[in-house]
Amino acid sequence: xxxxxxxxxxxxxxxxxxxxxxxxxxxxxxxxxxxxxxxxxxxxxxxxxxxxxxxxxxxxxxxxxxxxxxxxxxxxxxxxxxxxxxxxxxxxxxxxxxxxxxxxxxxxxxxxxxxxxxxxxxxxxxxxxxxxxxxxxxxxxxxxxxxxxxxxxxxxxxxxxxxxxxxxxxxxxxxxxxxxxxxxxxxxxxxxxxxxxxxxxxxxxxxxxxxxxxxxxxxxxxxxxxxxxxxxxxxxxxxxxxxxxxxxxxxxxxxxxxxxxxxxxxxxxxxxxxxxxxxxxxxxxxxxxxxxxxxxxxxxxxxxxxxxxxxxxxxxxxxxxxxxxxxxxxxxxxxxxxxxxxxxxxxxxxxxxxxxxxxxxxxxxxxxxxxxxxxxxxxxxxxxxxxxxxxxxxxxxxxxxxxxxxxxxxxxxxxxxxxxxxxxxxxxxxxxxxxxxxxxxxxx
Amino acid sequence: xxxxxxxxxxxxxxxxxxxxxxxxxxxxxxxxxxxxxxxxxxxxxxxxxxxxxxxxxxxxxxxxxxxxxxxxxxxxxxxxxxxxxxxxxxxxxxxxxxxxxxxxxxxxxxxxxxxxxxxxxxxxxxxxxxxxxxxxxxxxxxxxxxxxxxxxxxxxxxxxxxxxxxxxxxxxxxxxxxxxxxxxxxxxxxxxxxxxxxxxxxxxxxxxxxxxxxxxxxxxxxxxxxxxxxxxxxxxxxxxxxxxxxxxxxxxxxxxxxxxxxxxxxxxxxxxxxxxxxxxxxxxxxxxxxxxxxxxxxxxxxxxxxxxxxxxxxxxxxxxxxxxxxxxxxxxxxxxxxxxxxxxxxxxxxxxxxxxxxxxxxxxxxxxxxxxxxxxxxxxxxxxxxxxxxxxxxxxxxxxxxxxxxxxxxxxxxxxxxxxxxxxxxxxxxxxxxxxxxxxxxxx
Numbered sequence: 001x002x003x004x005x006x007x008x009x010x011x012x013x014x015x016x017x018x019x020x021x022x023x024x025x026x027x028x029x030x031x032x033x034x035x036x037x038x039x040x041x042x043x044x045x046x047x048x049x050x051x052x053x054x055x056x057x058x059x060x061x062x063x064x065x066x067x068x069x070x071x072x073x074x075x076x077x078x079x080x081x082x083x084x085x086x087x088x089x090x091x092x093x094x095x096x097x098x099x100x101x102x103x104x105x106x107x108x109x110x111x112x113x114x115x116x117x118x119x120x121x122x123x124x125x126x127x128x129x130x131x132x133x134x135x136x137x138x139x140x141x142x143x144x145x146x147x148x149x150x151x152x153x154x155x156x157x158x159x160x161x162x163x164x165x166x167x168x169x170x171x172x173x174x175x176x177x178x179x180x181x182x183x184x185x186x187x188x189x190x191x192x193x194x195x196x197x198x199x200x201x202x203x204x205x206x207x208x209x210x211x212x213x214x215x216x217x218x219x220x221x222x223x224x225x226x227x228x229x230x231x232x233x234x235x236x237x238x239x240x241x242x243x244x245x246x247x248x249x250x251x252x253x254x255x256x257x258x259x260x261x262x263x264x265x266x267x268x269x270x271x272x273x274x275x276x277x278x279x280x281x282x283x284x285x286x287x288x289x290x291x292x293x294x295x296x297x298x299x300x301x302x303x304x305x306x307x308x309x310x311x312x313x314x315x316x317x318x319x320x321x322x323x324x325x326x327x328x329x330x331x332x333x334x335x336x337x338x339x340x341x342x343x344x345x346x347x348x349x350x351x352x353x354x355x356x357x358x359x360x361x362x363x364x365x366x367x368x369x370x371x372x373x374x375x376x377x378x379x380x381x382x383x384x385x386x387x388x389x390x391x392x393x394x395x396x397x398x399x400x401x402x403x404x405x406x407x408x409x410x411x412x413x414x415x416x417x418x419x420x421x422x423x424x425x426x427x428x429x430x431x432x433x434x435x436x437x438x439x440x441x442x443x444x
Numbered sequence: 445x446x447x448x449x450x451x452x453x454x455x456x457x458x459x460x461x462x463x464x465x466x467x468x469x470x471x472x473x474x475x476x477x478x479x480x481x482x483x484x485x486x487x488x489x490x491x492x493x494x495x496x497x498x499x500x501x502x503x504x505x506x507x508x509x510x511x512x513x514x515x516x517x518x519x520x521x522x523x524x525x526x527x528x529x530x531x532x533x534x535x536x537x538x539x540x541x542x543x544x545x546x547x548x549x550x551x552x553x554x555x556x557x558x559x560x561x562x563x564x565x566x567x568x569x570x571x572x573x574x575x576x577x578x579x580x581x582x583x584x585x586x587x588x589x590x591x592x593x594x595x596x597x598x599x600x601x602x603x604x605x606x607x608x609x610x611x612x613x614x615x616x617x618x619x620x621x622x623x624x625x626x627x628x629x630x631x632x633x634x635x636x637x638x639x640x641x642x643x644x645x646x647x648x649x650x651x652x653x654x655x656x657x658x659x660x661x662x663x664x665x666x667x668x669x670x671x672x673x674x675x676x677x678x679x680x681x682x683x684x685x686x687x688x689x690x691x692x693x694x695x696x697x698x699x700x701x702x703x704x705x706x707x708x709x710x711x712x713x714x715x716x717x718x719x720x721x722x723x724x725x726x727x728x729x730x731x732x733x734x735x736x737x738x739x740x741x742x743x744x745x746x747x748x749x750x751x752x753x754x755x756x757x758x759x760x761x762x763x764x765x766x767x768x769x770x771x772x773x774x775x776x777x778x779x780x781x782x783x784x785x786x787x788x789x790x791x792x793x794x795x796x797x798x799x800x801x802x803x804x805x806x807x808x809x810x811x812x813x814x815x816x817x818x819x820x821x822x823x824x825x826x827x828x829x830x831x832x833x834x835x836x837x838x839x840x841x842x843x844x845x846x847x848x849x850x851x852x853x854x855x856x857x858x859x860x861x862x863x864x865x866x867x868x869x870x871x872x873x874x875x876x877x878x879x880x881x882x883x884x885x886x887x888x
Contacts, residue, residue, distance in 0.1 A: 039589060040857045058500040063856045065633040075636075078589040078858070097593070130859070145483060145522040149541070189509040192519075412507045413484045414522070415574070 017302035020326030052177035110303035124261035160198035166263035167204030301325035461746035462551035464770030554747035568705035604642035610707035611648030745769035
């Protein structure tokens, strides 16, 4: 892999950012190797649909080799990256294999932030990848199966209660979809259960949902969620998770079998194996050209990159930022090879949107606010266009159209083996905050 | 669950047989409870398509509650049955819960028969359920990923070799689909690999494939498989599996990373927890009315039932037998309630078919032989009609049409976590036979 004439570019991660780098370098004078622990790309903004049986896991995944087909200068290798040796310019895989590079782009993404709460990490369900989303689907459906077996009323209500922690886009979309599942789908499956006992609770530590949106849309989102039956709770910081449910900082307890934790994200642990000092959120500080200080041949983009925004604050951890940074990193590599100066990052924020349910959404696009069915159509259009690959788009459309016509979430399979929740952890400190800011906002 | 006026019928298993019982009892004067360890029904004849990335796991599964919706006298409960107490008329679940019944139908199906070969059980991949089919897909695709990393030529060829043991319908269909994957799909994904090194080997202990078909079709099937590049080996009994591959009774070794074992099936282990003496293939002997001798209220149907065929031999373990026995068991229960005599089972054999590849199949239907594209169209039509539920049928059709137009097997996701093969077992006795008879034949 060491240079054989053509510069070797290694891209770590086949998410939105990494794929953009590869596509931008297609047909140029460099050789590109994309590495990812999975052999598929995941369309993360629709993970909540998998978690609520609206889409199949495979609907939102596409093999990386399919995406990169027909580009002779781009190759893919499936493998988890264990460390990066910036000095020797080598990437170390889990297998122990080392891969040299002339240029490096680390686009490894983010992981769930449990804010040091071990009891949460041990008990809550994340929403960062297909396995976690499928696990949430399995857990929720299995709980209703258990609720349908003979038992006490209190335990039955607890089994039918799902708590979503974090009022960012993922939390809002997940809570809305869970409410639809509860209202329109599951009552047909469980005619003997009383669905007035079933609860969907959305906990948010601050006083607003969807922090990136204008105040009016924040209020509208809460209103729409409540119209679907979601209990939206503000100022509700989580202190602890127990076997019975959630304990709030106020001391209040909410009995719930399943807790989805979408209260925040942090840089992927790979950042800790790069020999650099990490910044806020365990992210890797980069300069305005996306290069690691002292290592001009190494770029970090997307969720893992920590870049000060002009005027203060960090860029949100969303797909559009990752993709725009991917474009810039690819351009800067080509400029560096050509002997030109690197350009600095400038974010074109086209807006933010979140869907709430059938024909309900909020969108702030090109400076305009949209709600209701218009926002929902916008959301649907943008996401269908963005889904990678025609084939997935067709099937996703068929699946959605079917759900829409039937008011159904048809993918209600429990595909794991066992039922038990993970073993409990120890109680942990009480300052968890469900701010949800930047939790993979869906943006056009 | 004990009788409250209406007779209580418990059905164990939501496969083809169990569902037929439930549907036949819909709207009658009995209450029916269907039990299954999964909350979904699996369309087993298409498992090989999942194993070869032609269909998604969810394409061939449908929630049982969806299938049974709208039948007020039929309920479903998700749970694995641990034992049956025929004397006390109770079914015992894994959870310890007991369910009483007035009538019982056990339709628990079959498991892979490893013929006592522990090394095979530890190393081979089965094809009995969605998890096993997905595991095979993951293993085969991961092996090609490993083959694409730098290494020796010999190991690369081994990684690209898949052995299928058993020349019944599943073995034939799996080998054909693997050959198509190797010829038409994977070369696009791995332009650096030499696919002349990749092998698909079908081992059959006897001198013929598809024992249930006429000799002419058996020969045609072998010919079609060979035209796709499958190495069809007759008289090839497996003695042992090792970390390197397969060892034949002749002493010959075939270096292969992945071995699919479809050489035979046996009754589900539940049969051993029913307090009866089991017969051939660990199946439960029943009388011609499908009742367990001495327990006229308890029926066994499908793969788990052992019923002597008029003229000798047992019925094949195929879906049509299970469904026709399901109909009869339901009728006999209603007759018993009405005070009438039980009817005896008579099998209407409408034929057998197996697909080999795109536009290649063999079919023996209504006494007529078909090959090539006509047989393939027959096979496709029959299987699409049989797939449970309109929605699955539509999506499967879209998926197949897409594959057909693109010569693609698009569902090439590796969805498990780890790479390693299971830990090795001990060498075992050498009389395994790959006869494949009755291994879930696809029949109209």
